[in-house]
Amino acid sequence: MLLVVDVGNTNITFGVYDKKELVTTFRMMSKQPRTSDEYGISLRELLRLNHIEKKDIEGTIIASVVPGVMHSLTGALVRYIGTTPVIVGPGVKTGIRITSDNPREIGPDRIVDVVAAYELYGGPVLVLDFGTATTYDLVTEDGCFGVGITAPGIRISAKALWEDTAKLPEIEIKKPDSILAKETITSMQAGLVYGQIGQTEYIIRQVMKETGYENLKVVATGGLGRIIADATDMIQIYDRNLTLEGLRIIYEKNTGRKS
Structure with missing residues (x-):
């Protein structure tokens, strides 16, 4: 089995693959500091609760936008799971040609998303990730990635509303039945x-x-992506596991593992 790890600004999402089948997922908060022992013990317990033993994990891969957790998390995977993870970054094979002015500035999460979208759905494809930030990344028909747009995520905007205004409350983010709102x-x-x-x-x-x-495919992912995808016909596909799929694909490209 393969353990894939997506370290985001809010959560760390883990997924376990048996060949191409995603058999389970679970999460930890990424903002809470942990030692490698704390990561390792929590991870082994979460695997056990999902009926997966340490010996079942044959490989691991990480994409992270939070450098501060990497030392402890990588140490936990080596010590408690017994694998040295592939880390998505410069030098890792992706199957995508990055044509931006400074490829090293592109977040690993964005690379993983475009790899998955291009491999699964073909190009040209625009990948929307509704996470802490909302990102729009374009892959051409021949697999070049060099164009991206970054905007504040919905939660960032919501947090600014209720933290920076005295009388606005913290709210649940959901689509109301009408835009013609009559109360706060x-x-x-x-x-x-x-x-x-x-x-x-x-x-x-x-x-x-x-x-x-004119034939652009539009693929969305991310926690709040379902709300937006359901509200517009301009998004053709919502894939909640796009990032995990991208990690699986990149791992296979770099290790020769066959699904």
Whole structure:
């Protein structure tokens, strides 16, 4: 089995693959400092609760946008799982040609997402990840990735509303039935969600206009991506496990492991 690890700004998401089948996922908070022992003990217990033994894990791979956790997390995988992880970064085979001005500035999570979208759905493809930030990344028909747009995520915008204004409360992020809100909570929900829908549709249209890609596929992922994908016909595919799939694909490209 393969253990894939996506270290994001909010959560660390773990997935376990048996060949191409994703058999389980679980999460930890990434902002809570942990030693390698704490990571290792928690990870082994989470695997056990999901009926997976340490000996079942044959390989691991990590993509991380939080450098501060890497020493402890990598040490935990080596000591408690018995594997040295592949770490997504410069020198790792992806099957995608990065054509941006400074490839080293591109986050590993974005690379993993575009690899998965291109391998699974083909190009040209625009990949939307509704995470802590909302990102829009373009892969051409021949597998080149050099264009990306970054915007504040929905949660960042929501947090700014209730932390930086004295009278606005913390709210659940969901799409209200109507944009014509008549009280504070639904007015905030309407602004956040309908605003994100409007931003999303405009950016997709502008990318299509400037590239001339009339056949552009649009694939979304990320925690709040389902809300937006369900509200617009400009997103064709919502794949909640896109990042985990990308990690699996990159691991196979770098180790020769066959699914």
